[in-house]
Amino acid sequence: xxxxxxxxxxxxxxxxxxxxxxxxxxxxxxxxxxxxxxxxxxxxxxxxxxxxxxxxxxxxxxxxxxxxxxxxxxxxxxxxxxxxxxxxxxxxxxxxxxxxxxxxxxxxxxxxxxxxxxxxxxxxxxxxxxxxxxxxxxxxxxxxxxxxxxxxxxxxxxxxxxxxxxxxxxxxxxxxxxxxxxxxxxxxxxxxxxxxxxxxxxxxxxxxxxxxxxxxxxxxxxxxxxxxxxxxxxxxxxxxxxxxxxxxxxxxxxxxxxxxxxxxxxxxxxxxxxxxxxxxxxxxxxxxxxxxxxxxxxxxxxxxxxxxxxxxxxxxxxxxxxxxxxxxxxxxxxxxxxxxxxxxxxxxxxxxxxxxxxxxxxxxxxxxxxxxxxxxxxxxxxxxxxxxxxxxxxxxxxxxxxxxxxxxxxxxxxxxxxxxxxxxxxxxxxxxxxxxxxxxxxxxxxxxxxxxxxxxxxxxxxxxxxxxxxxxxxxxxxxxxxxxxxxxxxxxxxxxxxxxxxxxxxxxxxxxxxxxxxxxxxxxxxxxxxxxxxxxxxxxxxxxxxxxxxxxxxxxxxxxxxxxxxxxxxxxxxxxxxxxxxxxxxxxxxx
Numbered sequence: 001x002x003x004x005x006x007x008x009x010x011x012x013x014x015x016x017x018x019x020x021x022x023x024x025x026x027x028x029x030x031x032x033x034x035x036x037x038x039x040x041x042x043x044x045x046x047x048x049x050x051x052x053x054x055x056x057x058x059x060x061x062x063x064x065x066x067x068x069x070x071x072x073x074x075x076x077x078x079x080x081x082x083x084x085x086x087x088x089x090x091x092x093x094x095x096x097x098x099x100x101x102x103x104x105x106x107x108x109x110x111x112x113x114x115x116x117x118x119x120x121x122x123x124x125x126x127x128x129x130x131x132x133x134x135x136x137x138x139x140x141x142x143x144x145x146x147x148x149x150x151x152x153x154x155x156x157x158x159x160x161x162x163x164x165x166x167x168x169x170x171x172x173x174x175x176x177x178x179x180x181x182x183x184x185x186x187x188x189x190x191x192x193x194x195x196x197x198x199x200x201x202x203x204x205x206x207x208x209x210x211x212x213x214x215x216x217x218x219x220x221x222x223x224x225x226x227x228x229x230x231x232x233x234x235x236x237x238x239x240x241x242x243x244x245x246x247x248x249x250x251x252x253x254x255x256x257x258x259x260x261x262x263x264x265x266x267x268x269x270x271x272x273x274x275x276x277x278x279x280x281x282x283x284x285x286x287x288x289x290x291x292x293x294x295x296x297x298x299x300x301x302x303x304x305x306x307x308x309x310x311x312x313x314x315x316x317x318x319x320x321x322x323x324x325x326x327x328x329x330x331x332x333x334x335x336x337x338x339x340x341x342x343x344x345x346x347x348x349x350x351x352x353x354x355x356x357x358x359x360x361x362x363x364x365x366x367x368x369x370x371x372x373x374x375x376x377x378x379x380x381x382x383x384x385x386x387x388x389x390x391x392x393x394x395x396x397x398x399x400x401x402x403x404x405x406x407x408x409x410x411x412x413x414x415x416x417x418x419x420x421x422x423x424x425x426x427x428x429x430x431x432x433x434x435x436x437x438x439x440x441x442x443x444x445x446x447x448x449x450x451x452x453x454x455x456x457x458x459x460x461x462x463x464x465x466x467x468x469x470x471x472x473x474x475x476x477x478x479x480x481x482x483x484x485x486x487x488x489x490x491x492x493x494x495x496x497x498x499x500x501x502x503x504x505x506x507x508x509x510x511x512x513x514x515x516x517x518x519x520x521x522x523x524x525x526x527x528x529x530x531x532x533x534x535x536x537x538x539x540x541x542x543x544x545x546x547x548x549x550x551x552x553x554x555x556x557x558x559x560x561x562x563x564x565x566x567x568x569x570x571x572x573x574x575x576x577x578x579x580x581x582x583x584x585x586x587x588x589x590x591x
Contacts, residue, residue, distance in 0.1 A: 022102050024161060025052025025150055026170035031099035032145050033178050036060035038093055039143065042202065043186040050192070051164030052171050053150050061142040064115040067122045067134050073111065074126050076101045093259055100145075105129040106157070107150045113143040128153035172197050176214045177260040180253055180287055183210035211238055211287050215251065219244065219285055224331055226288065228323035231315055233292050235323050240285035241331060242277035242568045253287040256297065262306050266290070269317045273324035277565060278572040288320065329564040401561050402576065405553035411545045414553045421580040427548065427556060429569040434559050436570050450480045451498040457505045463489045465513035472516060483509070 022028050029046060036044045039062025049055035065073060072078040076098060103109055104126035114121035123137035151157040161167055172189050175198060179187045184205035189198035200213055212220035223238035237255075254266045266288070274284045298309040310316045402425070403418035414425040461469070469476075470485045480497030493505050548556070560566040560575070569575055 022099075022106060022150075024170065025056060025167045026174045028052065028056055028103050028107075028147055028150060029058070029171040030174040030178070031103065032056070032058040032147075033175055034093035035099065035145075036062055036143070037178065037182060037185065039063050041142065041185065044188075046171075046175055046187070046189045048168050048171055048189065048191050048197075051161075051167035052147075053158075053161065053164065053167065054148070056147040056150065056171075057144065059142065059144045061140070064118070064142050065111075065113040065122075066115045066118060069115075070111060070113055070122050070124050070134050071131075074100050074104050074109070074124065074131055101129075103147055103150075104131075106153045108148040108152070110146045110148075111143065112137045112139050112146075114139045114141050116141050168197070177253060177255075180207075180211060180214060181255045181258045181260060181289065183207045207236075207289075208238065215253075215285070215287065219251075223285070223287075224327040226323050226327055228319060228326075230319050231312075232296070233290065233316060233319050235288060235290050235319055237286065237288040239288070239324055239327055242274060242284060242328070242565070242572050243574045245278055245282040245284055245572050247282065249283040251285040252283065255287075255289045256299075256308050257291055257294070258289075259299065259308070260306075261308050263308055265310065265313055265317060266320065269320035270324065272317070273321045273328070276325075276570065277328065277568055282572045286324075290316065290320075292316070331567070332561075332564060400557065402557040405550055405557060408548055408553060411547045414548070414556065416553075416557055418578070420582075421578060421584065423557075423576050423578050425557065425560070425576040426569075426573075427546075427553075429573055430556060430560055430566060430575040432569045433566045433575060434556075434563050437563050437565065449498040450482065450495040452495050453493065453505075457493045458486055458490055459493060459506045459509040460490045461510065461513050465489075465510075465517070466491050468516040469509060469513050476512075481508075 022031070025048070029048075029052060033044055033046065036058060039060060041060035041062035043061050045057075045059045047055065047057040047059075078101075100109070100111075105128065108128070109126045110123065112121055112123040118141075121137045121139035122134045123139075124134040125132045151161075162170075168191060175187055175189050179185070179198075179200050182202075184202050186202035187198060187200045188196065191197045200210065208220055211223075219240060220238070222244045223240050226235060226237045226239050228235045249267065252267065252270060254261055254263060254270075256263070256266075270284065270286055270288070278284060292310070296311040298311075399419060401418070402423050403416035405414055405416045407415045408427075409415060409424075412427060414427055416423045416425065466485065466489050469483055469491050473483050476483060480495070481493065482495035483491045483493050486492040491509065493509060496505060567575060
């Protein structure tokens with residue numbers, strides 16, 4: 001006999017709901033700190049014991065709650081943040097009324113609060129979902145939330161927690177993300193034995209200073225200012241130079257209307273903006289803040305509010321990609337100061353310990369294509385490869401940003417003297433970027449050359465995928481791909497980009513259909529074409545081991561100064577290292 005359907009007790013329901021909202025101590029910290037921000041706090045103090053499993057205490061100086069509000073705050077779906085029950089214009093970080101009851105369902109919770117203008121404070125306790133009556137308490141204006149023995153009511157969850165230190169670090173990271181979005185607020189995080197883990201002063205409200213305090217001065221000194229506005233969308237923040245990169249995307253911080261998010265659309269836009277400058281396994285450092293009208297944003301798509309959905313995703317992606325690329329172009333040949341710091345460290349005893357970042361270099365491929373570009377030179381105005389120009393620089397022309405060439409070391413590195421130091425250039429990496437940029441210009445001028453397939457290839461897709469490809473056929477022609485509908489659920493490919501020998505036509509079309517479904521843009525083809533251009537540029541550039549005369553060396557330096565992005569090759573490796581005279585003197589004890 002089948003079991004009878006019954007309604008679960010409210011305590012069990014709350015514990016099930018808590019599993020979606022409170023995944024680990026960091027989740028509880030995030031929810032509580034967001035509540036404090038919504039309450040208008042100017043100062044938020046967090047205490048963590050045993051990584052947050054023993055105790056999480058969040059204290060603020062916000063507006064506080066009276067006795068009646070305190071009793072309602074721990075009930076499910078009770079909130080002050082939807083006064084008109086309007087989910088289309090959410091202006092606060094929280095709005096569901098789930099955080100406090102979810103936390104209370106799996107812990108021993110105590111809340112003490114005093115409302116502004118009130119004579120006394122009130123305290124309320126909830127243990128494993130069982131609520132006690134509110135009692136008078138002593139406290140200044142604001143709210144203190146204490147969470148003890150997290151997950152004691154759901155011991156199975158404890159098995160999935162990491163070490164106390166790892167959970168503590170995750171909790172600190174959650175506070176740091178919110179602190180980035182609210183530089184005018186002060187934050188403190190204290191750990192075991194009253195050890196201060198984070199202290200941020202909010203007196204100035206300076207975002208760059210706040211980001212420097214959290215991400216390090218290295219990031220602030222090597223980041224580009226982002227400020228753009230388009231169609232009601234505003235993007236601001238800092239984006240690191242390509243040579244300041246990491247092995248993972250952990251140092252990419254993205255915010256929407258003050259809310260930290262981990263969104264595929266935004267992350268994909270950042271990846272797209274930097275795809276010309278970094279290898280696939282390297283990631284830039286960015287902190288970007290997007291502001292958009294509330295009615296164009298849906299934040300009610302994830303239990304932890306970590307994901308969002310945009311009404312016009314293409315406009316958001318276009319703003320991010322365009323703004324980042326514009327900033328990177330404006331940076332010219334600038335490379336991060338960390339390149340010089342790492343070079344100087346290598347000269348010091350014990351400096352070359354393998355701790356410097358690894359700059360991944362894509363293995364050359366498509367040898368049959370590169371064979372057509374044997375000449376080791378850039379492109380002329382028609383897109384044809386030509387020898388390096390050989391203007392004779394004036395003797396002692398060290399007033400140029402990259403100086404005047406003095407020598408070539410090991411037929412690989414060009415040494416130049418600047419007004420206040422020296423520059424060492426990797427001739428192959430530098431010339432590779434120059435060739436690559438000119439190849440892209442040639443493609444933009446004349447369009448992508450196409451090659452007619454002797455036998456058109458039919459690619460079968462699902463009906464929706466075929467419709468997406470057919471709808472964007474005109475745009476795909478600009479990228480060298482000619483497709484037509486071929487019955488229901490298929491397209492026929494008649495022409496492909498001539499730059500891509502041996503192209504997997506079916507795989508490309510399938511990938512395009514998938515990406516059109518997710519992003520609404522044909523990204524795969526663009527990325528593949530740029531990848532091919534990068535590989536050709538690598539094969540066509542001045543190789544390591546080729547001896548250059550002084551005119552050629554100076555021509556390389558002048559072209560670098562006039563070419564965007566020449567501070568790094570196509571894979572994120574620096575093309576030159578600049579050492580200031582003062583730094584060199586320190587190496588020899590002259591300062």
